[in-house]
Amino acid sequence: MEVTNQLVKGGEFIIKETDAQDVFTPADFSEEQNMMHQTALDFVEKEVTPLLDRLDNHEEGLMRGLMEKAGELGLFGVSIPEQYGGLDMDFPTSLRVTEGVGGGHSFPVAFAAHTGIAMLPILYFGNEEQKAKYLPGLTNGELMGAYCLTEPGSGSDALGAKTKAMPTEDGEHYVLNGQKMWITNGGFADVFIVFAQVDGDKFTGFIIEKETPGLSLGNEEHKMGIKGSSTRQVFLSDVKVPKSAVLGEIGKGHLIAFNILNIGRIKLAAACLGATKMASTLSVKYANERVQFKLPISKFGAIKYKLAQQAVRIYAVESAIYRAGMDIYRMEQELLGKGQSHNEALLGAAREFAVECALLKVEGSEVLDYVVDEGVQIYGGYGFSADYPMDRAYRDSRINRIFEGTNEINRMLLVDMILKKGLKGELDLMGPAQAVQQELMAIPDFNLEEETGLFAAEKKTIAKLKKAILMVAGTAVQKYMNSLAKEQEVLMNIADMAIKVYTAESTLLRVEKEAAAKGEEAVSTQIDIARVYLYDTVDQVNKFGKDAIGTMTEGDEQRLLAMGLKRFTKADLYNAKEARRRIADKLIAANEYAY
Known part of the structure; x- marks a missing residue:
């Protein structure tokens, strides 16, 4: 896939306008990429869907058999280099294939655990011996993988794991003891990526094979959903592995x-x-x-x-x-x-x-x-x-x-990452944030000049919504400084503002690009979609912003910020009912999701 468009930075969407022609859309996928997607869709329709009841009942060997077939079709090897039996295709193609299997209920859970968190650690952090030993089998479906991070006492706090790995006296082996839970593919995996604390405080990855003495499995968990996926506890009792089983570096x-x-x-x-x-x-x-x-x-x-x-x-x-x-x-x-x-x-x-x-x-x-x-x-x-x-x-x-x-x-994490990028100088958040503060003190711009071009007015709305994010986030940083991490409700308000604005902008840009290629009439209901989504987003950003401002401020400062938020989340009324009816009518006529 040729890359010619402008390079952007992560998180930069908050402070920068993007040109529609620089955005990749599903219409840009090549015939080969769409064929891979169709292969995944066909596999789910023909191989997975007829077996859903039997999968949910954990019929012995059924999920593993499906996984082996997927491996034979090449679905595991999309992003794996050819030297290990993969197709060495690009990242957007791997997303497209993942979307293709997504309708398979429990199957994509097993698929994603295998192709993602089980295979990729070896691909990205394994040495050449480890890659050569494991990746070909994991790619063609002869081997199955699982990822063992979560423990009974450590879920979101992954680094708080208690599983221990102690080096032997000769330094040639490690002995692991501990318990992992919610391990997807646990019941049929051959290879486990296991995380443990070396010497008590050096969080380290290991590759452990199923037949290693001391490794045992709990019973299948009884779950609310994804019943067809294998989910078990993994017990490690004096599991002795050679130092060659260390994945990456000790403590990393x-x-x-x-x-x-x-x-x-x-x-x-x-x-x-x-x-x-x-x-x-x-x-x-x-x-x-x-x-x-x-x-x-x-x-x-x-x-x-x-x-x-x-x-x-x-x-x-x-x-x-x-x-x-x-x-x-x-x-x-x-x-x-x-x-x-x-x-x-x-x-x-x-x-x-x-x-x-x-x-x-x-x-x-x-x-x-x-x-x-x-x-x-x-x-x-x-x-x-x-x-x-x-x-x-x-x-x-x-x-x-x-x-x-x-x-x-994830909500709190994404705000924290944006702010850290700003503090490190990787994103110029300070300049735009200060400009928004100055704008709050200035007389509002009542420029009534008529906008031209598809989505001209909507783009102005997006720009104002980004100012709302900067205003609220800037206030949060000023108010709380180093204690901002404790204000989780405010962080989630800011995150929700960012999520909706990024998604709304992405939709507008996609439709603008496709309208330029096909004509506005050809994408008329997609134009409706973009406008309906933005119409909803404006009110949602206003609500999230009000919640945060009400939490952080009072008196004159609160009134000033509330006025600013109202200014930044102002949009004309729109007949969303008729737009939704047009959107629905296309679905109804096609008798399927048609966009």
């Missing part, structure tokens, strides 16, 4: 855990995207089939609202996912050009866009929850029946707000 396990999570978060968003499209299609089909009062319920305004709002949020998060995915790829190419290895370059690029990865993990998982919840409602009483598909979709979606760091952790 946090580099493995946290860098891999950046990639995992945006890939989780892509998997959620695939699931949302499946649930939207199910909703549309049922609404067309279900007759009440002698009419299909898809004829009714209340149902059209639901179908349209599902599509609006799906299209918006999709726009943001592939915008960020290409930005990561461009940064990777930049780092490669500076002489970094492929491994260093992708990790560095993902680290640069860790803000966007966290943001998308939150939005992707919450959009899926919204879509399946409305799907249940569209199905009505049948939505509550286990004999209909929304039951499984509803239960399976819920874990995604916990996976890869809870959404609360």
